[in-house]
Amino acid sequence: MRPWPSSPSCIPAPAPGDIHVWQASLVQPASLLQGLEQVLSPDERGRVSRFRRDIIRHRFIVARGVLRHILGRYVSRPPQKIVFQYAEYGKPELGPPDMTLQFNVSHSHDLALYAFTRNHSIGVDIEYLNRRSVMDRMKIARRFFSDMEYDALCALPQSKQDRAFLACWTRKEAFIKAIGQGLSCPLDQFDVTVDPDRSAALLSTRWDAAEAARWTMVALDPGGDYIGALAVEREYKQVQYWTWHDKVMR
Ligand SMILES: CC(C)(COP(=O)(O)OP(=O)(O)OC[C@H]1O[C@@H](n2cnc3c(N)ncnc32)[C@H](O)[C@@H]1OP(=O)(O)O)[C@@H](O)C(=O)NCCC(=O)NCCS
The missing domain is CATH 3.90.470.20 (4'-phosphopantetheinyl transferase domain)
Structure with a gap:
C-alpha cells in the first residue's frame, strides 16, 4: 500500500x-x-x-x-x-x-x-487490530451482526476472520455514523459486505428496500494494524x- x-x-x-x-x-x-x-x-x-x-x-x-x-x-x-x-x-x-x-x-x-x-451525509470508522481472540470476535459478531453477515464471516478461512470482522464492523459503523444514529440503530437491521477483499458495500436494510442503492461505501487502508471504512450518501x-x-x- x-x-x-x-x-x-x-x-x-x-x-x-x-x-x-x-x-x-x-x-x-x-x-x-x-x-x-x-x-x-x-x-x-x-x-x-x-x-x-x-x-x-x-x-x-x-x-x-x-x-x-x-x-x-x-x-x-x-x-x-x-x-x-x-x-x-x-x-x-x-x-x-x-x-x-x-x-x-x-x-x-x-x-x-x-x-x-x-x-x-458521510460517516467514517477506524479500528485497531488488537490481539482480541478470534473467539471473542465471533461472539461479538453473533450478537451484533446480521445473520447474513455472521454466516459470511463463518464461511471465510480462519486466517481471514480477524480482518473480516473488522471490515464488517467498520463498514457498519461508518453507515450508522453517516445517518447520525450511532449505536441507537440496531446493527442487525442492515447488511454490509464482510470479506475484506471484496468491495465495501451496504447490501440491504430491513426498513427500506431502496435504501442500499442510495449509499456508497469505501474500504480505507490507513496502514499499520488499522482498518477503516467510509459511507457516503450517493x-x-x-x-x-x-x-x-x-x-x-x-
Ligand atoms: C457514534 C458512535 C457509534 C461512535 O462510536 P466509537 O466507535 O466509540 O467512536 P469513533 O471514534 O468511531 O467516533 C467518535 C466520533 O464520532 C462523532 N460522533 C459522535 N456521535 C455521533 C453520531 N451519533 N453519529 C456520527 N458521528 C458521531 C464525534 O466526532 C466523535 O468524536 P469525539 O468523541 O472526539 O467527539 C457512538 O458513540 C454512538 O453510538 N453515539 C451515539 C449515542 C447513542 O445513541 N448511544 C446509544 C448507545 S446504545
Missing part, C-alpha cells in the same frame, strides 16, 4: 462529488498539544477536564484540535472560530453558513480518520487521501 501523502499546507475544500480523507497521528509532542488545546471551545475543554487518563485526554485534544484546523482551512476561518452544532444522537456538524460541508471523525488507538464532502467522483502534519497549522 502507498502511504497517504503529507497534506500540502493549502488544500481547497472538497468540490461537489469529491471526498477528502485525512489521517492524523494522535501522538503529538507536548508543544503541539498545547497549541491544539488552545483552539478548543469551552465545552470541549470541559470534556478534556473530565477525562481521567492523560493518554485519553491527549488523544481527544489532538483529534478535535486537528479537526478544527482542517475545517478552518476549508472554510477560511481561524480554528477556534469553528462552531459545531450537535444532531440528535450527538453527531457534530457545522452550523450556518458552512452547512454544506459535511464531515465525520473516528479515532482508535493512536490514529484518527476524518472524512469530508459536500452536501451529502455516488462520489473521487476520494483523495492526506496525512495531517503540523505545517497545516501555520
Whole structure:
C-alpha cells in the first residue's frame, strides 16, 4: 500500500462529488498539544477536564484540535472560530453558513480518520487490530451482526476472520455514523459486505428496500494494524487521501 501523502499546507475544500480523507497521528509532542488545546471551545475543554487518563485526554485534544484546523482551512476561518452544532444522537456538524460541508471523525488507538464532502451525509470508522481472540470476535459478531453477515464471516478461512470482522464492523459503523444514529440503530437491521477483499458495500436494510442503492461505501487502508471504512450518501467522483502534519497549522 502507498502511504497517504503529507497534506500540502493549502488544500481547497472538497468540490461537489469529491471526498477528502485525512489521517492524523494522535501522538503529538507536548508543544503541539498545547497549541491544539488552545483552539478548543469551552465545552470541549470541559470534556478534556473530565477525562481521567492523560493518554485519553491527549488523544481527544489532538483529534478535535486537528479537526478544527482542517475545517478552518476549508472554510477560511481561524480554528477556534469553528462552531459545531450537535444532531440528535450527538453527531457534530457545522452550523450556518458552512452547512454544506459535511464531515465525520473516528479515532482508535493512536490514529484518527476524518472524512469530508459536500452536501451529502458521510460517516467514517477506524479500528485497531488488537490481539482480541478470534473467539471473542465471533461472539461479538453473533450478537451484533446480521445473520447474513455472521454466516459470511463463518464461511471465510480462519486466517481471514480477524480482518473480516473488522471490515464488517467498520463498514457498519461508518453507515450508522453517516445517518447520525450511532449505536441507537440496531446493527442487525442492515447488511454490509464482510470479506475484506471484496468491495465495501451496504447490501440491504430491513426498513427500506431502496435504501442500499442510495449509499456508497469505501474500504480505507490507513496502514499499520488499522482498518477503516467510509459511507457516503450517493455516488462520489473521487476520494483523495492526506496525512495531517503540523505545517497545516501555520
Ligand atoms: C457514534 C458512535 C457509534 C461512535 O462510536 P466509537 O466507535 O466509540 O467512536 P469513533 O471514534 O468511531 O467516533 C467518535 C466520533 O464520532 C462523532 N460522533 C459522535 N456521535 C455521533 C453520531 N451519533 N453519529 C456520527 N458521528 C458521531 C464525534 O466526532 C466523535 O468524536 P469525539 O468523541 O472526539 O467527539 C457512538 O458513540 C454512538 O453510538 N453515539 C451515539 C449515542 C447513542 O445513541 N448511544 C446509544 C448507545 S446504545
